[in-house]
Amino acid sequence: MRxxxxxxxxxxxxxxxxxxxxxxxxxVAMVIGIPxxxxxxxxxxxxxxxxxxxxxxxxxxxxxLFAILMPYTGLGRTTVIVALVxxxxxxxVRNTVAGIDDVPAATLDAARGMGMTGSQRLLLVxxxxxxxxVLAGVRVATxxxxxxxxxxxxLGAGGLGRLIFDGISRGNTDRIVxxxxxxxxxxxAADWTLARLGDVLRRDVRLNxx
Amino acid sequence: xxxxxxxxxxYIQDNQDTFLELLTEHVxxxxxxxxxxxxxxxxxxxxxxxIELLAKPLTWLAAIxxxxxxxxxxxLMLPFLGTGFMPALFALTIxxxxxxxxxxxxxxxxTDRAIVDAARGMGASDAQLLLMVxxxxxxxxLFAxxxxxxxxxxxxxxxxxFIGGGGLGDLILQGLGMVDPPVxxxxxxxxxLLAMAAEVGLGxxxxxxxxxxxxxxxx
Numbered sequence: 001m002r003x004x005x006x007x008x009x010x011x012x013x014x015x016x017x018x019x020x021x022x023x024x025x026x027x028v029a030m031v032i033g034i035p036x037x038x039x040x041x042x043x044x045x046x047x048x049x050x051x052x053x054x055x056x057x058x059x060x061x062x063x064x065l066f067a068i069l070m071p072y073t074g075l076g077r078t079t080v081i082v083a084l085v086x087x088x089x090x091x092x093v094r095n096t097v098a099g100i101d102d103v104p105a106a107t108l109d110a111a112r113g114m115g116m117t118g119s120q121r122l123l124l125v126x127x128x129x130x131x132x133x134v135l136a137g138v139r140v141a142t143x144x145x146x147x148x149x150x151x152x153x154x155l156g157a158g159g160l161g162r163l164i165f166d167g168i169s170r171g172n173t174d175r176i177v178x179x180x181x182x183x184x185x186x187x188x189a190a191d192w193t194l195a196r197l198g199d200v201l202r203r204d205v206r207l208n209x210x
Numbered sequence: 211x212x213x214x215x216x217x218x219x220x221y222i223q224d225n226q227d228t229f230l231e232l233l234t235e236h237v238x239x240x241x242x243x244x245x246x247x248x249x250x251x252x253x254x255x256x257x258x259x260x261i262e263l264l265a266k267p268l269t270w271l272a273a274i275x276x277x278x279x280x281x282x283x284x285x286l287m288l289p290f291l292g293t294g295f296m297p298a299l300f301a302l303t304i305x306x307x308x309x310x311x312x313x314x315x316x317x318x319x320x321t322d323r324a325i326v327d328a329a330r331g332m333g334a335s336d337a338q339l340l341l342m343v344x345x346x347x348x349x350x351x352l353f354a355x356x357x358x359x360x361x362x363x364x365x366x367x368x369x370x371x372f373i374g375g376g377g378l379g380d381l382i383l384q385g386l387g388m389v390d391p392p393v394x395x396x397x398x399x400x401x402x403l404l405a406m407a408a409e410v411g412l413g414x415x416x417x418x419x420x421x422x423x424x425x426x427x428x429x
Contacts (some may be wrong), residue, residue, distance in 0.1 A: 059409045060363025060402040067382045067398035070390040071214060143277065150279040151369070154386070161281065168285040168372055180282030187277035 003163070003178040015182055018159035021077065021152065022145045025084030026138060028123055033089045034134065037096025038122065047097070054090040055058060061147045062087075080152035088141035095137025099130025116135040118173075130201045139194035150179065160186070217392035218399060229381075233400065235295070236377035239367040243299055244360050247306025252352075254307070255314030256340065267339045269315060271357075280305060280366050284373050289364025302366050306359040309369075313355025317348025351418050357412040364405045368397075378404075 004011055040047045060068075065083045073079040111125045152207050153161030163179030191202065222229050258265040284301045291297035321344050329343045345352075371379030378397045385394025 018360065054408055055371045055409075059361050061368050061405055062286040063365070063368040063379060063382055063396040064401040067385065068402065069392045070386070135280075147277065147279050151281055161279070164279065164282050164285055165372075168281075168288065171288060173286065173289045176282055177287040180278050180286070183279045183282070188274065189413075190276075200218070 001174070001177065001181075003174040004181065005110075007178075011178065011182060012162050014158065014162060014179075015186065016138045018161075018183070018186060019158060021080060021159050022084065022142060023074055023147050024099055024103070025081050025149075026088055026142050028081070029085045029088035029092055029141060030168065032085065033092030034096050036089070037093045038100065038127075040093070040097050051090075051097075052095060054093055056085045058090040060149050063154075066151065070155065076155050077152075079155055080149065080157035083152075084145045084148060088145055089136040091141040091144075092134070095140075096130065096134050099133030100126050102133060103129045129195045132198050133200045135194060135201060139191060139198065142190045142194060143187045146183055147191060150166075150183050214391045214395055215399075218395040221392045221396045222400075229396065229400075232376060232378050232380055232397075236364070236367050236379075236404070239295070239299055239302055239370055239377055240360060240363045241373065243302035243363050243367075243386055244306045244310075244356065246303045247359055248356060249297065250303070251307045251310035251355075252314055254311050254350075255318060255367070258311075258315050259318040259344075263317075265315070269312065271418075272312050275308050277305075281369050281372065284366075284369055284375075288373060292375035295375055297373055298367070298370035298377075301373075302363050302370070305366055306363055309358040309362065310352070310355045313358070314352045317351030317355075318344050319350070321347045345423050347424065350416070353412075353416050353420060357409065357416070360408050360412060361405050364401065364408055368401050409421050 011038055021151065034048060040050055057065075062083065066079055069082055073082055107125060107129070108121065111121045116124065149157070149159050150161030150164060153165050160179045160182040163175045163182070165181045167175030167177075167179065255267065258268045280301075283304060284298065287297035287301050291300060298391045325343060325347070326339065329339050334343065367375070367377045368379035368382060370377050371383050381393055381397025381400075383397075385391065385397060
């Protein structure tokens with residue numbers, strides 16, 4: 001605990017690095033994952049193979065994935081971001097599919113009856129209704145990414161993991177605790193924030209549906 | 211990429227004894243921690259499902275525990291237990307308890323109340339209710355927790371190398387230190403394959419272990 005009190009600027013700096021790493025990865029994963037999810041709902045035969053691939057990627061241990069990527073993406077942030085994106089895809093793709101599948105058939109029929117085109121139905125009906133479920137996937141992916149990113153410090157990606165690895169190599173428990181506490185609080189904060197955002201969206205969807 | 215993989219295979223062949231030793235350590239770390247984790251987590255889950263007062267703080271603690279980075283849990287063993295296999299095993303066991311406990315608790319709690327009432331009406335004792343009704347009904351969810359813990363701990367055992375716990379992570383650290391891709395891959399690729407094999411293998415096992423009537427909807 002003393003480390004946190006004695007080095008507030010350092011903590012803040014490392015937390016910012018950590019947040020940036022996770023935020024970039026999650027945004028990239030959404031940009032890839034949501035369209036992939038939509039594609040699966042249109043081309044059903046892709047479902048097993050695409051979900052299967054993202055599922056396999058998810059089981060690969062983080063240090064192993066970093067190590068496999070490193071010869072090609074080098075030491076540093078790129079490797080960690082690529083790995084975090086790959087891990088986040090499973091939750092985001094799966095939830096996008098589930099969210100769109102959950103849209104009631106009656107609602108889609110009504111949209112079609114009103115003369116909406118395919119893209120209008122997608123953008124104005126399906127995606128807004130699926131959003132809370134997609135967000136739930138983003139939430140799971142974000143919390144996981146905060147934890148995995150700590151190992152990324154080993155490859156020089158920065159973030160709170162640096163304190164943990166420094167602490168281990170110097171035998172300094174104070175630093176390990178500071179890094180662990182920082183990452184843990186960050187994960188809980190991300191979880192809470194995205195959960196509240198989900199509540200707001202759900203309420204919004206329900207109000208608009210009336 | 212294929213050149214690296216070929217060199218990796220050559221490295222493993224040249225250092226077969228070391229590789230097998232590390233692989234064995236890796237499997238031991240994972241298997242022992244999951245078994246001990248199950249032995250601790252399952253009774254805890256049963257207790258939590260019986261005593262309402264304990265359920266909230268225990269699930270809360272487990273959920274927060276999940277957010278502590280694994281590498282930090284390993285690191286925090288150092289001041290108390292030092293380096294080596296046992297401290298790593300201890301850290302991995304803590305990590306295995308969390309998902310098994312959460313899934314076990316949720317599984318038991320989500321048992322249909324009507325079924326529990328029916329069992330009671332048939333004169334089932336507490337022990338019979340637990341062993342013959344609740345645990346079999348909870349087994350698919352519980353088993354999913356064991357699978358999560360196993361796959362997760364195969365990954366975690368890689369990090370054990372940081373505190374001298376052995377396992378295939380040793381090769382990854384060595385490869386990182388020397389920037390030697392074949393050595394790096396000799397640790398990473400087998401670990402990745404091991405995790406996938408555990409996922410698939412336990413999925414198969416689930417079909418054998420879980421009662422036939424509860425198989426619908428599981429893959």
